[in-house]
Amino acid sequence: MNISILGAGAWGTALAVQASARHDVCLWARDAAWVEQARSSRLNERYLPGVVLPQGLTPTADLAAAIEHAQGGLIIVATPMAGLRGMLKQLPDGASVLWLCKGFEAGTGLLGHEIAREVQPRLRVGILSGPSFAQEVAAGQPTALVAASADAELAQLAVDAFHSERLRVYTSCDPVGVEVGGAVKNVMAIAVGLADGLRLAAEAADDVSAAPGLNARAALITRGLAEMMRLGQALGARTETFMGLSGMGDLVLTATGDLSRNRQVGLLLAQGLSLDAILKRLGHVAEGVYSAATVLARARSKGVDMPITEAMVAVLQGQLTPQAALDLLMGRQARAEH
């Protein structure tokens, strides 16, 4: 199959490396200088250091050629959420496209499938999501993903493109649930990072008496899942999706795995670094930072209560300290669990 991956960050590059073992893969980057360098070095030192780009993978800066290459095949949009709208606008009618980004669009508050419906309704669209750190996928470490689309043939195309003995690809007919899971887990990973970071700071100060520990981590993950499900149900998702790879699976990975950029944001905020300094240090996108406020706005518009998200928005906007956010969550009125 001919596959074009649009966006040569960590995740686009990792999937391109995997797919190029069996398919003819074009990897488009907007930075022509990067393409020149990648063609000669066969490396992506900026976004995925140490991973060799196989010969079956062709880096290109020519977007029209990349789109042409995937005619009758598959286009993967691998930009952050902020780039999805611009990419979809350039794709031809009838193209088969999946995106990898996880979030709500800042400003409009839309999910990917809603953006697609708005800008290019004649595309065949879906999402590829699930618990997956780019570095592990690039290294061939076992991973399971989920391809979600209302178009079952398109989800199957994702299986044909990426399923292998190292990378399992499940299908789902619930794009709404898969997208909500991917967006909300990033915000929850910031929250868990924040709590774990407070614990580390307390250990460094040799006073862990009231610091959040493993109990707090489990509570945030579980109540985070409850928030994710409430919002998903309000937006028309299927409940069982949140028990799957793109819900609980990705929430557990991102909230507890130190490779997560969103978790790192929380850990570093708890150390007292400013958000600007953290984003510079990461050098990669942390979608939860940009979509937290839109998750909250979307939830409020549906009358959905999302207290952890609300506290994270206040921390990210500098209105609450990490400790005050935790105190606020612990001080909420008692209520029934379900």
Ligand SMILES: NC(=O)c1ccc[n+]([C@@H]2O[C@H](COP(=O)([O-])OP(=O)(O)OC[C@H]3O[C@@H](n4cnc5c(N)ncnc54)[C@H](O)[C@@H]3O)[C@@H](O)[C@H]2O)c1
């Ligand atoms: N890294 C992972 O392990 C991983 C795994 C699953 C999903 N994701 C999701 O995939 C998306 C991309 O993540 P990443 O890790 O590859 O990011 P990254 O920060 O490593 O790279 C982002 C890439 O997109 C390009 N880009 C940024 N804005 C753009 C725009 N407006 N138009 C075109 N290109 C643009 C950058 O130049 C860069 O090449 C995110 O939404 C992320 O949540 C990442």
Ligand SMILES: O=P(O)(O)OC[C@H](O)CO
């Ligand atoms: O590094 P993060 O926090 O963007 O998470 C990466 C992936 O979404 C994990 O599935």
